[in-house]
Amino acid sequence: MGQIPKNELSAGNVGYIITGIKESKEIKVGDTITHHDNPCEAAIVGFEEVKPMVFAGIYPIENEDFEDLRDSLEKLQLNDASLVFEPESSIALGFGFRCGFLGMLHLEIIQERLSREFDQEVITTVPNVSYYSYDHKGNKTLINTPNDLPDPTLFSKVEEPYIKAQVITKPEYIGSIMTLCMDKRGLLTKQSYLTPERVEISFEMPLAEIVFDFYDRLKSISRGYASFDYHPIDYRASDLVKLDIRLNGEPVDALSSLVHRTKADYVGRKMCAKLRELLPKQQFMIAIQASIGAKIIARETISALRKDVTAKCYGGDISRKRKLLEKQKKGKKKMRQIGNVEVPQKAFLQVLKLED
Numbered sequence: 001m002g003q004i005p006k007n008e009l010s011a012g013n014v015g016y017i018i019t020g021i022k023e024s025k026e027i028k029v030g031d032t033i034t035h036h037d038n039p040c041e042a043a044i045v046g047f048e049e050v051k052p053m054v055f056a057g058i059y060p061i062e063n064e065d066f067e068d069l070r071d072s073l074e075k076l077q078l079n080d081a082s083l084v085f086e087p088e089s090s091i092a093l094g095f096g097f098r099c100g101f102l103g104m105l106h107l108e109i110i111q112e113r114l115s116r117e118f119d120q121e122v123i124t125t126v127p128n129v130s131y132y133s134y135d136h137k138g139n140k141t142l143i144n145t146p147n148d149l150p151d152p153t154l155f156s157k158v159e160e161p162y163i164k165a166q167v168i169t170k171p172e173y174i175g176s177i178m179t180l181c182m183d184k185r186g187l188l189t190k191q192s193y194l195t196p197e198r199v200e201i202s203f204e205m206p207l208a209e210i211v212f213d214f215y216d217r218l219k220s221i222s223r224g225y226a227s228f229d230y231h232p233i234d235y236r237a238s239d240l241v242k243l244d245i246r247l248n249g250e251p252v253d254a255l256s257s258l259v260h261r262t263k264a265d266y267v268g269r270k271m272c273a274k275l276r277e278l279l280p281k282q283q284f285m286i287a288i289q290a291s292i293g294a295k296i297i298a299r300e301t302i303s304a305l306r307k308d309v310t311a312k313c314y315g316g317d318i319s320r321k322r323k324l325l326e327k328q329k330k331g332k333k334k335m336r337q338i339g340n341v342e343v344p345q346k347a348f349l350q351v352l353k354l355e356d
Contacts, residue, residue: 052100059096
């Protein structure tokens with residue numbers, strides 16, 4: 001192989017630029033590379049920085065795997081420029097990363113790649129989008145997680161991102177799709193027939209409403225005969241509240257979310273019911289609650305695994321059985337006070353499929 005001139009870059013030399021990207025955080029996909037002594041006047045047009053639309057926390061199951069998870073995410077980022085992440089910590093989950101994704105599908109792909117390619121089993125928090133809160137003086141604060149939301153007395157309004165959604169489908173599915181979009185707080189802006197068999201429907205709706213189950217429900221009600229596309233337009237004020245999920249009174253950070261006040265009761269009941277199906281029984285009773293601040297809006301109970309302690313009592317005074325049952329009852333109460341509820345990994349994403 002011949003010697004490469006120092007002041008010349010030709011085909012085949014791009015390798016040494018790519019290998020330096022991991023060390024140089026300033027280089028991004030789409031940047032224009034030019035010569036120091038003879039720089040170009042302007043960067044190549046047409047490249048835009050990828051903006052994540054959905055955010056979620058990714059935490060290792062064991063805290064000692066934090067550095068391994070960081071290395072895995074950095075390697076994924078080398079061939080997936082749309083993945084962004086930064087370290088964060090949670091009282092309940094320990095140290096992890098706040099990750100930005102293009103959508104729910106992108107999130108599931110990254111989670112699957114972490115498992116298959118790097119043998120990293122992780123806990124993924126409830127996905128959400130970014131919001132802006134304004135205090136009473138008009139100062140704006142970026143809200144990336146539900147825990148970032150200030151006390152309701154400290155802010156005047158919260159703005160959420162809106163998108164323009166376009167659905168192309170067959171005429172017979174228009175009614176069902178309109179019902180779905182309006183249920184997701186969508187506002188119909190346009191309806192036009194592209195052909196006698198194809199109609200385009202445009203909506204303006206909150207981005208948060210399509211994060212979880214919108215696409216799956218759209219495909220279900222249209223039997224697959226619907227295409228969906230969207231792009232962000234602006235931020236608009238909304239009446240949002242922080243919904244907490246509590247297990248035996250302890251909030252689970254990974255399941256906290258910001259929802260519209262009108263849907264808080266519905267989402268809280270559905271999440272509690274879903275967790276009741278997903279959580280395994282323990283030796284003590286588990287109370288699953290959804291709350292807004294100190295107000296409990298939904299509750300489900302998982303009964304304790306019980307052992308028949310009176311099985312060996314044949315005949316005799318009934319007081320003996322009562323003593324055994326009272327002793328068992330006290331033991332269950334003590335276990336509930338000191339016991340920890342383990343949330344299975346599958347529950348963190350399965351609980352979001354509220355329509356299942």
